[in-house]
Amino acid sequence: MSTTNPTAPTGKAAAATADWLDQRTGVGVAVKGLARKLFPEHWSFMLGEIALYSFITLLISGTFLTMFFVPSADEVTYTGPWTALQGTTMSAAFASTLKLSFEVRGGLLMRQVHHWAALIFLAAIVTHMMRVFFTGAFRKPREINWVIGFVLLTLGLAAGFSGYSLPDDVLSGNGLRITDGLIRGIPIIGTYLSYFVFGGQFPGTAIIPRLFTVHVLLVPGLILALVGLHLALVFLQKHTQFPGSGRTNGNVVGYPLFPVYTAKAGGFFFVVFGVIALMAATMQINPVWNYGPYDPAPVSAGAQPDWYMLFLEGALRLMPGQAEVVFGSYTVPFNVLIPGLVVPLLLLGPLAVYPFVEAYATGDKREHHLLDRPRNAPFRTAYGMSILAEFFVLVLAGSNDLIATHFHLSLNDITWTLRFAFFIVPGIVFVLTRRVCLALQRKDREVVLHGHESGRIVRFASGEYVEVHTPLDEHERWIRVQHEPVRPIRIAPAEDSRGVRRPHYRSDVRRQRLSRLFFETRVEPVTPAEYAAAQEHRAIATGPGDAGHEQIVAGTGDHASRS
Amino acid sequence: MKSLAVRRHDRRAPIVLLALALVATGGLYAVLAAPSRADAAPLPGQADTTTGQKLFEANCATCHGMGAVGTAIAPSLVGVGAAAVDFQVGTGRMPMTVSGPQAQAKPVQFTQTQISQLAAYVASLGPGPQIPTADMVDPSKGDPATGMAVFRTNCAMCHNAVGAGGSLTEGKFAPNLWHTTPTHIYEAMLTGPQSMPVFNDANITPQEKRDVIAFIKQQGGTQPGGLDLGALGPVSEGLWAWVVGLGLLIGAAVWIGAKSS
Amino acid sequence: MSQVDNHGGPADNLPELRTAPPVPEHFENPGLPEHKPRLGDVDPRADKRRERIVLALFAVSTLGTIGMLVAFFALPTGRDVATIHRSNLWLGLGLAASLLGIGLAAIQWAKSIMSNEERVEQRHPLQSAPQVRQAAVRNLAEGVKDSGISRRGLLKTAVVGSLALFPLTIAVPLIGDVGGSWDVSKFKHTMWRKGLRLTIDPSGRPIKAADVTIGSVWHVIPDGIDKTPDPLEEKAKAIVLVVRLDPRDVKSEQIPGGSYQGIFAYSKICTHVGCPVALYEQQTHHLLCPCHQSTFDVADGARVIFGPAKRPLPQLPITVDDQGYLVAKSDFTQPVGPSFWDRLR
Structure with missing residues (x-):
């Protein structure tokens, strides 16, 4: 199996290099600690890696692009090969985007790699967060890393938005214009903030170079630093693992970093970059030459932002205009502020602090390294699904014009339907998801207590028909019974034994109310006692008093498989 | 489904049925009349007007009234000109078969000769926009750069930046222009069919x-960057990023995580 | 089967349950399942085969790299759509093959050749040991004592104060000039003034009132906008849409006398967040914004009839000059575009 021969010249050279480095840095300690560090294996643990690798892809392709992109609003006249724009006046930013797309070999490829990677970067962050949320991986001691991840999501949005606007085309220019409208709506300081961002009146000439600095220096720098911290914490705290035979809260079961994960994770980077390259080779993205250079007058049908901003666009579309109010002679456009600021805060804010809320509701101070199966945390799963459903409603609203043309529906009907859906759908999804979770838990209990349905029907001597159930093996059973039930917290009574009112009683009651909301409705796992009782029942049913029964069950090999 | 059922009991239903019957008759007539028309000169004249x-x-x-003066359900066609007839009938929008938010393009019901005759008749009712000559609509003689500048200011908000089409209110829509003939594009600008405004020669x-x-005729073909994904903008790009990009990558992750045998 | 010294019999061993009544409170973790070797671990031919797959994938990568280099030198770009498309496609496919070859080879190697026996490692509590913590607290306390900060209250104030103030040295100059002139009253005015001609966007041709027929729509900019110092900023406020309505269709007017013979000029900037409102449906006189679908009824004083905007589009009062061209009567009578705090003041 071993393919490296220590006496081979490469082996010797590597050893010499390692020695040289160790004498100067003492790196041996780190190598000893990390080389055989174990990581558990599951496909969903790779989602964060997709985000990391698409970020590296972004850095590589982005560096390529900066060599050719000119972040300037200076006016130039286009003379390149694209006939539909020849002679058109445009900014240097737009002209250089065209030049690097059409005249630099591989420039268009890198631009498309960059944009596809950006879409996938954010999609991967979202799916990674879904995995972490639904499995409860954010519980102690990983709350900090959840918050870091959340900040990374917002930085990812900032990176995407600032980059999207750089080519200075009509589509992104209208995006900036909407941003300006949003900023201006903020009470008292709105108009000044608009000047702050644009360096004067919209659009001005300052915004492109400013966004460029934000996009290539500020945001990526912050992302890099936080990604480093994020990963350092993963190493320090060791990765969580799914429950299973041999996996406990106190161990890690998996494969070593070197060589298995060096190869798998390293290889996966190339796969991520490769898939993005494949998309960039065959699928066109953001053809700015079709939109033309920015001009405040035109706009095209299908004026939408990239997918990760679509929920904001949808919220803006759904909000009825009546919400704009005038106090005295001051205008407060709630029709802009509610969808633009309040809705995102209400949807995302609770997610950011969710680990702390849940810890408060459970009162649990222990470390958790074993993941929850989503069905075993019905409230959390239902809450997460309802937030996702709300985002989905908003994304649909942001795409309502395309839905209208593709499904031959009325734009106005879609908007009205989604206005109601915004309030109804999350509730329905919450209730349904919780019920599905509880049903799945009951199913788990059922299977543990009575075994799998085997599909074999046997007839007793008495004429009764019965389906034979196959009991679970110990590994199958363990996965269904291993979790601890989480019950609402109990609090001390309002008065102590001497009838004196307790100081923190009120806050305790509030806490208990929250805890009940989370955990009152629950299905507890099968206990060994219940299991024993079920087997007892089975034994009685198949006891000597019922000879025919005994005979047939025994004949199914039911007992044989158990022993 | 329900709306269809409702529509069946619509009070306009008899009219629609009648229109359908008339179209069928007209189609039959067209089939029978075609051979005798084959040798007739295509130039409009008195004979064309009469046949028209x-x-x-x-x-x-039935809908537009005798003498095309209009009725409660359809507008007068006096003064709409030959261009309007050539566009509406030549793209199959007229005759309308079903009532809906807007008349939609369908298979054309008449031969080009018959359309010319109809156009000649309507043009004889009052002065209106003429059918453009082949030279006026020749894309090779146009400048796509000027065309793009005009298109994005006047057309792109409804028809999308490259003419892929877009949505209007209440179920109406602006159609895709990639397969519309140059003559029909010209006529549409000149006459403003249905929701579309008129863009006269001064505008x-x-x-x-x-x-x-010239600009529109450059669109819809090979794209520099690969498949155009419907040319619909960021929404379709986002959908593909999730379906193809994340789909493939999660597939790869599942493969990495699976035990090999 | 792991038999642990516990009060009860193991839960999975049923026949014994009846004879050992004390039942444990929790089920017992059955421990790692037995490791099954792969085919390649036991069959030498399968072993050879898995090595060949990895080699083939690395070969694909090398071929991809070569292909990309060939495409780079052999396929020129930038002549027309076809050459750009071809260059992008082959460079991209080469790059993808080069990367996917390496990636798939490495993963296949890890999956099929490297040991796939799961190992177990113990976790340790993250909290540092009590002695360590005590030492840390002691060190900190010593440091604080050394610094003398606890005895000198004024020093504490001075440190906090100067640290809190120093960012002003950067922030004040930055904020001072980052917003340009900070003259936000510019939001309230546009370059329209009495007698300024309405011209066609983008050609700049003036518009004869007689040419504006019913059912037509005109996208309009002020005359001479290109000669202003900041044409884009002016255009972002001054764009106008002109339509002519059949007088019988007009339900209401925003500015009495602001139209000329049924010709109305409305600001093209949405009162919601500022997109150009440009979809004019000539039959219904509805004007739709493609960004957020606010719908305005041009025949009814540009009132909002659907969507997220609240206010009607401001009307530009117009008339004709002595040559019959459309001209503005004045600037807009209210600020155009999205709402802001003091727009009414």
């Missing part, structure tokens, strides 16, 4: 109209 009038009375007068000059046609 017959065609009109058989196929259009968009004949030369600019030809430039617009």
